[in-house]
Amino acid sequence: SYLISFSFQQRIEIHKLRQGDNLILGFSIGGGIDQDPTQNPFSEDKTDKGIYVTRVTQGGPAEVAGLQIGDKIMQVNGWDMTMVTHDQARKRLTKRNEEVVRLLVTRQSLQKAVQQSMMS
Amino acid sequence: MSAAMDTESTYSGYSHYSGHSKKAHRQGRDRHKSPRSKDGSRSEKSVTIQTPPAEPLLGNDSSRAEEGQDDNWGETTTAITGTSEHSISQEDIARISKDLEDSVGLDCKRYLGLTVAAVLGLLVFLTPIAFILLPQILWRDDLEPCGTVCEGLFISVAFKLLILLIGTWALFFRQPKADLPRVFVFRALLLVLIFLFVFSYWLFYGVRILDSKDTNYQGIVQYAVSLVDALLFIHYLAIVLLELRQLQPMFTVKVVRSTDGESRYYSLGHLSIQRAALVVLENYYRDFTVYNPALLTASKSRAAKHMAGLKVYNVDGPGNNASGQSRAMIAAAARRRDSSHNELYYEEADHERRVKKRRARLVVAVEEAFTHIKRLQTEEQQKAPGEMMDPREAAQAIFPSMARALQKYLRTTRQQQYHSMESILQHLSFCITNNMTPKAFLERYLNPGPTLQYDRDRWFSKQWTLVSEEAVTSGLQDGVVFVLKCLDFSLVVNVKKIPFIKLSEEFIDPKSHKFVLRLQSETSV
Numbered sequence: 001s002y003l004i005s006f007s008f009q010q011r012i013e014i015h016k017l018r019q020g021d022n023l024i025l026g027f028s029i030g031g032g033i034d035q036d037p038t039q040n041p042f043s044e045d046k047t048d049k050g051i052y053v054t055r056v057t058q059g060g061p062a063e064v065a066g067l068q069i070g071d072k073i074m075q076v077n078g079w080d081m082t083m084v085t086h087d088q089a090r091k092r093l094t095k096r097n098e099e100v101v102r103l104l105v106t107r108q109s110l111q112k113a114v115q116q117s118m119m120s
Numbered sequence: 121m122s123a124a125m126d127t128e129s130t131y132s133g134y135s136h137y138s139g140h141s142k143k144a145h146r147q148g149r150d151r152h153k154s155p156r157s158k159d160g161s162r163s164e165k166s167v168t169i170q171t172p173p174a175e176p177l178l179g180n181d182s183s184r185a186e187e188g189q190d191d192n193w194g195e196t197t198t199a200i201t202g203t204s205e206h207s208i209s210q211e212d213i214a215r216i217s218k219d220l221e222d223s224v225g226l227d228c229k230r231y232l233g234l235t236v237a238a239v240l241g242l243l244v245f246l247t248p249i250a251f252i253l254l255p256q257i258l259w260r261d262d263l264e265p266c267g268t269v270c271e272g273l274f275i276s277v278a279f280k281l282l283i284l285l286i287g288t289w290a291l292f293f294r295q296p297k298a299d300l301p302r303v304f305v306f307r308a309l310l311l312v313l314i315f316l317f318v319f320s321y322w323l324f325y326g327v328r329i330l331d332s333k334d335t336n337y338q339g340i341v342q343y344a345v346s347l348v349d350a351l352l353f354i355h356y357l358a359i360v361l362l363e364l365r366q367l368q369p370m371f372t373v374k375v376v377r378s379t380d381g382e383s384r385y386y387s388l389g390h391l392s393i394q395r396a397a398l399v400v401l402e403n404y405y406r407d408f409t410v411y412n413p414a415l416l417t418a419s420k421s422r423a424a425k426h427m428a429g430l431k432v433y434n435v436d437g438p439g440n441n442a443s444g445q446s447r448a449m450i451a452a453a454a455r456r457r458d459s460s461h462n463e464l465y466y467e468e469a470d471h472e473r474r475v476k477k478r479r480a481r482l483v484v485a486v487e488e489a490f491t492h493i494k495r496l497q498t499e500e501q502q503k504a505p506g507e508m509m510d511p512r513e514a515a516q517a518i519f520p521s522m523a524r525a526l527q528k529y530l531r532t533t534r535q536q537q538y539h540s541m542e543s544i545l546q547h548l549s550f551c552i553t554n555n556m557t558p559k560a561f562l563e564r565y566l567n568p569g570p571t572l573q574y575d576r577d578r579w580f581s582k583q584w585t586l587v588s589e590e591a592v593t594s595g596l597q598d599g600v601v602f603v604l605k606c607l608d609f610s611l612v613v614n615v616k617k618i619p620f621i622k623l624s625e626e627f628i629d630p631k632s633h634k635f636v637l638r639l640q641s642e643t644s645v
Contacts, residue, residue, distance in 0.1 A: 024644075024645070025645045027644070027645065028642050028643060028644040028645070029642070029643055029644075029645060030640065030641070030642045030643075034639070035638070035639055035640055035641065036638035036639065036640050039638075039640040040640075054642050055642070055644070057644075086639075086641055086643065090643045090645060093645040094645050
């Protein structure tokens with residue numbers, strides 16, 4: 001058996017949690033076109049300046065919705081996130097009048113492929 | 121000094137000490153110094169060559185120290201009583217005769233060389249003048265009259281000779297600072313070249329001009345001018361060969377003193393081994409701290425303890441397996457658990473602490489002493505006329521308060537032999553005269569200085585011997601090792617070539633000095 005690495009897209013719907021005066025999503029982002037892409041530990045291509053999920057708080061809305069650390073956020077509510085600055089990304093995620101955000105994320109996955117021929 | 125002793129009693133102990141210090145040691149020194157007593161008048165050091173000797177070098181340190189203590193000594197030698205003051209041992213006789221031979225031989229050689237060079241120089245200088253004057257003297261009437269051009273050439277000859285004279289004086293007329301074992305190759309070559317050159321000119325002159333009584337005086341004068349021109353070019357060659365060639369550094373030389381491992385590096389150009397040795401020795405007197413045999417006693421006692429620790433007995437009878445014996449000794453020593461490293465560590469730590477304490481006391485005492493001395497300004501001279509002292513008296517006045525601390529410090533650092541009371545007083549009055557601070561006065565005593573700083577009697581190193589496997593007139597090469605031996609220690613010199621440096625350039629456009637701020641921020645949402 002051997003490992004195959006591939007990426008698949010997933011749609012995640014997060015319902016924001018109200019904490020005092022703020023609506024929080026429960027994860028942290030890193031990256032952006034104004035940032036240094038070589039320091040991103042999650043990207044496969046070190047020139048990728050996209051927005052990545054760097055941390056997911058335990059039990060927060062993002063974890064409940066299925067967001068995982070290392071996911072690359074491609075769209076937020078239809079807005080493209082692959083060519084935005086860090087601050088623009090933050091603003092798009094924290095709009096005060098939105099209670100639900102729908103993310104399109106790309107996740108890399110490693111799967112073990114079992115050779116069918118060996119089993120049979 | 122005795123008047124001061126009467127008034128103060130605190131430093132009488134010091135003078136006592138200096139009178140009785142190491143009497144036996146000094147006697148040993150004096151014995152070896154006797155034939156060389158005229159060294160005091162000669163300022164240069166002599167370097168003699170010695171092929172690697174078959175028998176031990178004269179003045180072997182261990183043999184001298186154990187003269188009275190060697191167990192076998194009484195059995196093998198019969199007529200020598202080495203410990204008495206008035207007898208001379210066999211060693212000394214051999215050394216005296218060797219020294220006499222050396223000194224006579226070297227002087228002859230040096231003066232011979234100088235005489236030859238001087239005679240040749242004089243001859244060479246007078247030759248153009250002779251070339252010009254001889255026709256005038258011998259066949260004046262037949263000569264063509266000397267026109268303007270010819271007289272102009274007289275002036276040029278005169279000035280060129282003057283320049284040659286000044287140049288030769290500047291280059292060659294210097295006090296020889298050392299005596300080298302072999303002849304200086306380049307100088308000899310130049311002398312030979314000059315001799316051949318002048319000889320060929322005289323030959324030509326004799327045959328073509330004197331014999332045939334040439335009447336073209338201008339041609340003769342031009343011939344003399346060409347000689348002087350060629351001599352100036354030879355002088356240029358001499359400068360390049362003797363002075364300029366060795367200026368560019370090509371070799372790095374490491375000099376290590378054999379007794380305590382003190383080492384220095386020097387840069388040298390293309391020199392012969394004997395001249396490199398000379399440079400090393402000149403720098404030795406300035407750079408290396410003075411050789412102090414008192415500092416070596418600790419390591420010698422440790423070595424003696426190691427040797428005494430193990431005795432090997434050969435129970436199998438004759439058939440002395442020496443290498444097997446030594447190997448057995450080394451193995452046993454390695455296995456034995458001895459704590460000499462522990463002793464060394466604690467001893468050294470203790471010694472450092474003691475030295476630092478004494479140093480602190482000394483610095484405080486000297487600072488206090490110096491506060492008592494104030495320089496009198498001219499206005500104040502009228503105010504306190506009774507207390508005026510010259511520097512020497514001032515030094516004698518404040519010396520007692522610091523004498524004890526100084527003596528103790530010198531004893532702890534084993535430097536007491538290098539400073540007599542008289543020298544300390546002299547130095548103190550010198551510092552007072554030149555308005556030096558206490559720290560400047562102490563600089564000479566706190567750390568051992570280079571050999572030049574001390575009295576000649578304490579140098580331990582005046583006669584040097586160059587020991588080398590290659591010929592001493594051959595040039596320095598990478599990897600050459602030679603040793604400069606004197607009576608008590610030796611300097612091992614290792615020559616390394618300066619590596620060939622390949623330097624390339626990289627051009628940076630000044631407009632490329634532009635920067636961006638690369639962040640990596642993380643925001644929680």
